[in-house]
Amino acid sequence: MANRYWCGECSFKTPWLGESEGLRRQTEHYARKHPGTSPGGHVETRRRGPGRGHGCLQLAAIALVLLTIVIACRR
Numbered sequence: 001m002a003n004r005y006w007c008g009e010c011s012f013k014t015p016w017l018g019e020s021e022g023l024r025r026q027t028e029h030y031a032r033k034h035p036g037t038s039p040g041g042h043v044e045t046r047r048r049g050p051g052r053g054h055g056c057l058q059l060a061a062i063a064l065v066l067l068t069i070v071i072a073c074r075r
Helices: 019-033 055-074
Strands: 002-006 042-046
Touching (some): 002 019
């Protein structure tokens, strides 16, 4: 699971990172750009569950099966 941390004061956001690295970068950003302000903003979470990310492969497999059926029926 990856997180992206958004600044509550400006448009800064971290890349998709693990929790500890994301928090470290957000804290460093606040120290540099917003000294004296407690880190805020929000956290965006990206979850990759089973079956996600293979949509094109699944569509290609279905198309191949359908094409095989059509060819078999023409003979």
